[in-house]
Amino acid sequence: MSDNSQGVFDQWSKEQLDVAVNELINSNVFEKARIEARVVWGIKDQVILAxxxxxxxxxxxxxxxxxxxxxxxxxxxxxxxxxRDAARHFSLKWQLGAENVRNLPHDARKAMRHLDLGEMSKQLIRQAEALQELVSDESLW
Structure with a gap:
């Protein structure tokens, strides 16, 4: 990667990471606001793992x-x-999540009728499959 490309990736990944870490803090995943985060893998404009x-x-x-x-x-x-193992795990997690959405009991579907559960499930599957393709590409790791 050229210095300029690396700089662009670094800026993009920092922005993505800042937003995601704030989301985790706001969701109470972490109890304290003193967080250390570092990107360990990524593809610009697509995905980062940290x-x-x-x-x-x-x-x-x-x-x-x-x-x-x-x-x-x-x-x-x-x-x-x-x-790479983490990416593989996320892909599997999303596939299982999509299956769980598809198999929700009738009462749960009724309570969530304002959501397009079919589209939600399809989107998770698309994301899981796209991530699995990245995991399978030896040249990216």
Whole structure:
């Protein structure tokens, strides 16, 4: 990557990471606002994977995924050793999530009738499949 390309990626990934970390703080995933986050893998304008942790907690961290082509999501670090493993885990998690949306009981569907559950499920599947394609591409890792 050229210096200019790297600079553009760094700026884009920092913006994505800042928004995602604030989302985690606002969702009470972290109790404290002193957060350390670092991008460990990414593709500009698509996706980044980061490690995020509370600075006061010590060594434990969460994997965070965010970007223009994926939902913001996070998992415990114990679920994946490497960034590629984390991406694979997110892909599987979203596929299972889509299946759960499709199989919601009638009462739950009725309570969420204001949402397009079919489209929500399809979108999760598209995102999971796109991420799985990235995971399968050896040249990206």
């Amino acid at each position: 490690q995020v942790r509370e600075t006061s907690v010590g060594q434990g961290f969460r994997w965070l995924i965010t970007g223009n082509s994926v939902p913001t999501d996070h998992i415990e670090s114990s679920l994946a050793e490497l960034p």
